[in-house]
Amino acid sequence: MLESSFLIQRLQPYYRNLGKRLVKTPKLYLRDTGLICNLLGIESADELYLASSRGALFETAVLEEISKAYFARGRRPKLFFWRDSSGREIDVVVEKGAPANSSSSTYSPKFFKNLDAVCDALGVPKERRVVVYAGSETFETSHGLVCAFEDLHKLDL
Numbered sequence: 001m002l003e004s005s006f007l008i009q010r011l012q013p014y015y016r017n018l019g020k021r022l023v024k025t026p027k028l029y030l031r032d033t034g035l036i037c038n039l040l041g042i043e044s045a046d047e048l049y050l051a052s053s054r055g056a057l058f059e060t061a062v063l064e065e066i067s068k069a070y071f072a073r074g075r076r077p078k079l080f081f082w083r084d085s086s087g088r089e090i091d092v093v094v095e096k097g098a099p100a101n102s103s104s105s106t107y108s109p110k111f112f113k114n115l116d117a118v119c120d121a122l123g124v125p126k127e128r129r130v131v132v133y134a135g136s137e138t139f140e141t142s143h144g145l146v147c148a149f150e151d152l153h154k155l156d157l
Contacts, residue, residue: 009079010026011027011081012081013027014082014093029064031064059092061149062092069153069157077157078096079092109143116129127144130144131147132148133148133149
């Protein structure tokens with residue numbers, strides 16, 4: 001009922017033929033970041049900036065923006081996450097052929113480490129690898145695209 005009313009989104013794990021010990025339990029996201037902030041008692045941008053849940057809220061916002069982009073085109077997104085038993089994780093995998101996208105609250109070149117490992121195993125080309133971050137500039141790297149949250153709508157999802 002909560003999924004049907006768009007209050008929560010269940011993200012299934014992505015475990016297509018990798019033959020590894022992967023986490024296979026779905027993740028649940030409360031879709032409304034404003035409601036989450038209210039429930040957590042976050043009342044201002046300053047409080048949000050200092051909140052320990054800031055990264056999780058950013059991940060939720062990115063996931064919701066990707067979902068909205070699909071729904072606006074009348075399509076249903078194929079969204080997953082990937083995590084192995086050693087704790088390596090990709091927050092959001094967008095299945096479109098075989099691309100993988102990842103999101104985080106700040107950019108660091110180390111974020112491509114897990115993305116590269118998983119994408120190499122899945123055969124995803126570098127031009128379909130994306131890290132979304134809270135900065136203001138979108139730029140290419142030798143590993144893939146680093147996309148500012150504000151440019152997320154420009155991606156060909």
